[in-house]
Amino acid sequence: METWCEGVYFEPGPNKPNLAGIILSCGIHGDETGPIHLLQRLHNELQLAALAPSRPLLLIFGNPDAIRHQQRYVDSNLNRLFTRTPSPQPVAGESREAARARQLMQVCQRFQQQVPQVDLHLDLHSTIKRSCIERFALTPVHSGHYSDRWLGQLWQAGFGGLVHQTRRANTFSQFSLDVLGADSFTLECGSLQQSDEPHDQRLWHWLVNLVGSEVAWHTKEPGGRQQPALRQFTVAEEIIRASDQFRFLVDEGLPNFSQHPPGTAIYQEARGTFTIDEERFSLFLNSRVETGQRAGLLLKHLQ
Ligand SMILES: [Zn+2]
Structure with missing residues (x-):
């Protein structure tokens, strides 16, 4: 596993041609500890070679300064600073988060150059409040081409709702869809009020399968299976x-x-x-x- 910069780890995966890559990120908001612990555990297993990745992976801990201080952000909300055309150079007077957003966009583009395609980006978060649907996913603004094929997968991982966003914002998942062409989701994995364990077990097993399994995991469920009961909303x-x-x-x-x-x-x-x-x-x-x-x-x- 290569460290590309603080909190960014590249795992090349097996030596096979034409494997699409995936990006997993957490800690874009530094106080969202549930997903951070989950991906730290994944990082440990990969480092110990207890888990062998079946495809190239970029693992990102979004805002290390904020994670250290267990606060949402230091200067400004990182998840509003991702753009379609990132500046390659520092901008005079930029905040810590603006510099980090630039760095994260650069590492994602570097990853894109190493794989034939970035298939998927999952950006893991926690909500501030509790939710009637405890876990849910949000899409960035999209043309409607990709969501259906993920429904079964999201349901398996314990996500009960999917929100289609209709107003563009400068989020990490909007960047990965627009610039990398990845199918991307913001995953709200529970609320800050909940303890991390053991409610993450189902999500943990799903992530391990996602990273380690060679099965074409994003294909549609075979016919005859019951449709997932995931509830869909639009803004x-x-x-x-x-x-x-x-x-x-x-x-x-x-x-x-x-x-x-x-x-x-x-x-x-x-x-x-x-x-x-x-x-x-x-x-x-x-x-x-x-x-x-x-x-x-x-x-x-x-x-
Ligand atoms: Zn968040």
Whole structure:
């Protein structure tokens, strides 16, 4: 296993031609310890050769400074700093996270040059609040070509929901889709309130299988199997904190995926009250963001 820079490890995999690579990342937010411990365990097993990878792998611990301090970030939110055209040189006055985002984009592109294709990027996170669907995945904004074939896999790993994002943001998974052409997901692996063990066992076994198995794991389930019961959502509205007068009219402490019937007044702003006409499910509600930033999402159920 090669160390490419702090917290970035390259595993070339077996000496066979044309093997697509995968990227696993965690710790983009330094306080999300569950996924960090999971990938540290994976790193240990690979280093000890207890696990033999079946394909090239790039393992990333996103924000080492923040991980050391067990805080979300040091200067700014790293998961808003990935761009389509990364600057190759340091930018004057850039934050620690901006420098790290640049470095991570560079190592991903270096990885891309070593493999015929980057097949998959999974960026592991934890939610701040609890969720009615304990584990769920989010896609970056995509053209709709790839999600279906992953449903069975996500379900096997214990993910009960899939949210299709509709508004582009400068996230790591958006970068890996746009620039590397990888099928990428942000995986919310549980909440910060939960202890790491033992609820990660199912995810752990799935990750070991993902890294170690030679089976063409991303192909569709054979016919006749039951369809997975994974619930799918699309983002209907993005809630922006537009001014200091912003406040939620629903309890923002409610768990993620709380259901709101038509006619519910969701929030109040200087220009009035926002009321929904159709049923919506709330996600990531948080009024304590900077003005102009996203204070939450309202989802539409797709099934
Ligand atoms: Zn996170």
